[in-house]
């Protein structure tokens with residue numbers, strides 16, 4: 291198959307950043323996605339409906355509406371902190387522009403210092419989310435110093451997530467950017483209302499790709515790439531046709547200086563070529579016929595939103611992925627910079 295037309299996708303997890311970076315991040319994703327769930331980990335974080343609406347205005351002003359992107363919608367999220375009250379949740383849930391609340395364990399990843407230090411005190415807040423049907427989006431890693439970085443997702447499921455989904459049986463929960471077979475197994479057997487997003491980098495790479503023969507900072511993201519068996523489990527989940535697994539790129543730009551550094555930042559930029567990345571994986575798995583479900587159906591179904599009515603066409607035609615992308619004054623090295631990609635987006639609209 292050399293050409294496939296599918297319902298226009300959505301990205302259910304992306305970092306658009308702010309200020310000068312918005313011009314590229316917003317338009318890169320709007321070129322292939324109709325909606326994107328925008329992460330709130332700015333500095334300072336997006337903590338209230340007011341913050342989210344102001345950020346949404348900045349995002350929508352960065353959108354170039356002359357190139358078929360005019361339908362693009364930013365679905366906003368709030369950043370859960372120890373101080374998020376049930377009143378904040380109720381106000382957010384009443385807005386059509388907010389689609390979830392993001393839980394970052396404090397210190398787990400980029401700009402997570404304001405994250406949650408313990409869920410016990412937040413139970414009334416979680417109960418309000420459950421009552422208002424506002425989904426909880428989870429960065430699923432423990433941050434305990436004594437837990438190995440490769441085990442942090444699995445330990446989080448056992449210690450935090452499994453008890454949480456039991457205690458709040460109607461709360462909708464998305465385990466974001468899953469990286470392990472443990473997560474695939476957990477989500478597969480979990481009750482209804484528990485789902486997961488999967489990134490291109492975790493489908494394409496394992497930790498050997500990042501570490502063998504030299505360290506590749508542009509493959510470093512969180513949760514970190516795991517061993518191959520986990521990548522295989524993620525691939526199987528993505529192409530399984532199970533509606534609990536859907537597309538979320540976790541595209542997260544960091545400038546080249548902050549990635550190629552003694553203490554480099556976590557995050558991969560993929561928004562410019564996300565569909566070519568996913569199409570390559572689905573083709574390798576002989577499952578191109580499942581791409582539309584994963585990219586365009588299961589996400590809106592989970593979030594209770596209509597499926598898009600526009601289409602995009604992907605063609606199998608080699609293209610060189612750029613070595614670098616300019617972001618105003620800064621430069622970002624995207625995922626698979628300088629490599630040949632097998633697919634490209636031909637038309638979107």
Ligand code: NCD
Pocket residue numbers: 305331399400401429510511512513540542543556557558
């Ligand atoms: C994200 C970022 O840079 O904001 N980085 C990442 O490695 N995924 C934060 C996150 O989603 O963990």
Ligand code: ZN
Pocket residue numbers: 303304305329467540542
């Ligand atoms: Zn993320």
